[in-house]
Structures are given as structure tokens and as C-alpha cells.
Amino acid sequence: MNNLRPVGVIGTGKYVPEKILTNSDLEKMVDTNDEWIVSRTGIKERHIAAPDQATSDLAYEAAMKALESAGMTGSDLDLIIVATITPDSAFPSTACILQDKLGAKGAAAFDLSAACSGFVYGLATATSFIQSGMYNNALVIGADCLSRITDYTDRNTCVLFGDGAGAVVIGEVPEGRGFKSFDLGAEGAGGGLLQLEGGGSRLPASAETVENKKHYIYMNGREVFKFAVRVMGTATDEVLRKAALERTDVDLFVPHQANIRIIQSAMQRLELPEEKVVVNVDKYANTSAASIPLALVEAAEEGRMKAGDTILMVGFGGGLTWGASVLVW
Numbered sequence: 001m002n003n004l005r006p007v008g009v010i011g012t013g014k015y016v017p018e019k020i021l022t023n024s025d026l027e028k029m030v031d032t033n034d035e036w037i038v039s040r041t042g043i044k045e046r047h048i049a050a051p052d053q054a055t056s057d058l059a060y061e062a063a064m065k066a067l068e069s070a071g072m073t074g075s076d077l078d079l080i081i082v083a084t085i086t087p088d089s090a091f092p093s094t095a096c097i098l099q100d101k102l103g104a105k106g107a108a109a110f111d112l113s114a115a116c117s118g119f120v121y122g123l124a125t126a127t128s129f130i131q132s133g134m135y136n137n138a139l140v141i142g143a144d145c146l147s148r149i150t151d152y153t154d155r156n157t158c159v160l161f162g163d164g165a166g167a168v169v170i171g172e173v174p175e176g177r178g179f180k181s182f183d184l185g186a187e188g189a190g191g192g193l194l195q196l197e198g199g200g201s202r203l204p205a206s207a208e209t210v211e212n213k214k215h216y217i218y219m220n221g222r223e224v225f226k227f228a229v230r231v232m233g234t235a236t237d238e239v240l241r242k243a244a245l246e247r248t249d250v251d252l253f254v255p256h257q258a259n260i261r262i263i264q265s266a267m268q269r270l271e272l273p274e275e276k277v278v279v280n281v282d283k284y285a286n287t288s289a290a291s292i293p294l295a296l297v298e299a300a301e302e303g304r305m306k307a308g309d310t311i312l313m314v315g316f317g318g319g320l321t322w323g324a325s326v327l328v329w
């Protein structure tokens with residue numbers, strides 16, 4: 001990517017809904033306890049969208065902040081990508097709903113489905129468009145309302161997820177900065193390990209699909225755990241190799257926030273000290289596509305990166321998919 005127009009982050013924003021669901025709240029809903037949840041996942045609480053909030057509403061709040069921090073308005077955008085697995089509806093896309101709300105007249109807009117890897121997939125897609133000269137300023141958002149597809153009678157899954165949105169504006173940056181490499185991948189054969197079966201063309205919504213809980217997340221936690229630990233390591237090594245960098249060159253590691261044990265195993269494998277790793281899974285749980293941008297934006301807001309720092313983002317999720325990127329801040 002070295003000879004191409006340098007593209008990087010020029011604005012950031014995040015949003016989480018007001019309502020907080022704590023582990024002790026969940027203790028009243030299913031047979032679980034704070035000790036189990038914290039020791040197995042590191043999660044203490046998660047934010048839950050209000051009944052009248054949909055994914056585009058969360059995305060809008062994050063987008064407005066990102067535009068403001070870039071010193072832009074919607075009319076400066078020529079591309080909007082919303083990474084989500086919980087769009088407002090099957091169509092129009094959540095990105096189109098947002099394009100209208102933001103006044104981004106004429107901007108191209110589409111949703112991208114790569115589950116928890118979606119934000120990194122979105123960054124790679126938008127970067128390619130900008131590097132090719134087709135567009136100049138893109139808004140990339142990871143936003144999900146997983147509470148809408150979570151079965152709050154299933155203790156195996158309901159403790160793990162939350163709602164939120166993170167957004168970045170990307171565009172041309174000074175030479176030497178910006179995205180240095182991407183590593184995207186998929187293992188479709190493992191798709192059945194983490195899925196929502198109902199409501200699509202294979203299994204359209206019916207009284208039977210509702211009865212059989214086919215509109216909720218199904219997950220084989222143990223197998224997804226093994227996949228996650230494996231690809232966090234391989235994707236990180238691969239994206240560093242593509243950027244011609246060493247592990248020791250990483251200033252800040254921004255992993256997908258699914259489970260503290262997965263993050264810790266990646267830290268150990270990559271020999272990264274705690275202060276170089278962003279962790280906020282305790283506050284937000286797994287917010288799918290919003291997870292990496294929420295962590296990235298929060299770290300930026302806390303002043304954890306300075307110009308020229310090397311940031312490594314890596315995520316994994318349904319598909320199965322993974323995505324990693326090296327970004328010079």
C-alpha cells in the first residue's frame with residue numbers, strides 16, 4: 001500500500017445508549033451470577049438501546065460526533081458504509097437511512113455484513129475507494145443493537161452482548177500516516193457456529209420460526225472461542241508482516257471486545273504489555289461491529305495515542321470472519 005495515496009482517520013465519534021444492564025440485573029433474569037460472568041468473560045455491564053432506538057439512531061449519534069471532530073458536515077461525505085448485522089430493516093440499508101439524516105446528498109451508501117469483523121472490513125473497503133481516487137471522504141461506522149437479537153432467557157448468550165456505535169471519517173492524511181495494511185479473511189465452513197437463522201430467504205419469518213427462537217443469536221461458545229484465539233494470533237502476525245513491522249513496533253493494540261480471556265491470550269502470544277492493550281469489554285460487553293471502533297475512539301478520547309503511533313486493530317466474528325489493520329495515527 002506504500003505507493004498509494006495515504007488514507008487515515010480524520011474524525012472519530014462514539015455513542016452508547018443510556019440504559020445500563022448490569023450483571024446483577026441479569027441475575028434476576030436468568031440463572032447466572034456476577035462471579036461467573038466476570039471470571040469467564042470480564043464483562044460487568046452493557047448498554048441497551050431504548051425501545052424507540054434502532055441501529056441507525058445509534059449510528060447517527062456516533063456519526064455526528066465523528067463529523068464534528070473532522071470539522072465536516074454530511075455534505076462533505078461521498079461514501080457511507082455501515083457495518084452491522086442488526087440493520088433497522090432488511091432494506092433500505094441502514095447506511096441509506098443515515099445518508100438522509102446526515103444530509104449527505106448524493107453520497108454512496110451501503111451496509112456491510114461481516115459481523116464483529118465488519119468495521120475493519122469497512123475500513124479496508126473505504127480505504128480502497130479513496131486510494132483509487134473514486135471518493136475522497138468516507139464515513140465508516142460499526143453499529144449494532146444486539147439486544148434485539150438476544151434471547152434473554154438463554155444464559156449462555158444473554159450475558160455476552162450489548163449495544164453501541166463507533167464511527168470514523170477517513171480521508172487523505174499526510175505522507176507516512178494512515179492505514180499501512182489490512183488482512184481480511186473468512187472461513188464460511190464454520191458459519192453454523194455463530195448465526196441467526198430466521199428471517200432471511202432460507203427461513204422466512206413465520207409463527208414457527210418465532211416459536212423455535214430462530215430470530216435470536218445461536219452460538220457454539222467453545223468452538224468460537226478456539227477460532228477467536230487462533231485467528232487473533234494469525235491475523236495479527238499477517239497484518240504486521242504486510243506492513244513490514246514487528247510486534248514490538250505496535251504502540252496500541254485494539255482487539256475486538258468479546259471476552260477478556262481471548263484478549264489476554266492474544267496479549268500473551270504477542271508479548272504485549274497491558275498498557276498497550278485497549279480493554280473496555282467490562283463496560284460495553286460484545287457490541288459486534290461497534291466493538292473495535294468503540295475501543296479505538298475511547299482510547300483516542302482518553303489521549304492514549306499520539307500522532308505517529310502504530311495502532312493494530314484485530315477482530316473476529318460470525319461468518320466466520322476476521323479482519324486486522326495497521327494504522328499510523
Ligand SMILES: CC(C)(COP(=O)(O)OP(=O)(O)OC[C@H]1O[C@@H](n2cnc3c(N)ncnc32)[C@H](O)[C@@H]1OP(=O)(O)O)[C@@H](O)C(=O)NCCC(=O)NCCS
Pocket residue numbers: 031032033036037040041116155156157159194219220221222224225228258259286316317318
Ligand atoms: C461463552 C463462554 C463465555 C462460555 O465459557 P466456557 O468457559 O466455555 O463455559 P462452558 O461453555 O464450558 O460452560 C460451562 C458451564 O457454565 C454454564 N453457563 C453458561 N453460561 C452461564 C452463565 N451466564 N452463568 C452461569 N453459568 C453459565 C454452562 O451451562 C455450563 O454448564 P454445564 O457444564 O453444567 O453444562 C465462552 O465459550 C466464550 O466466550 N466463547 C466465545 C464467545 C464469543 O466471543 N462470541 C462472540 C464472537 S464475535
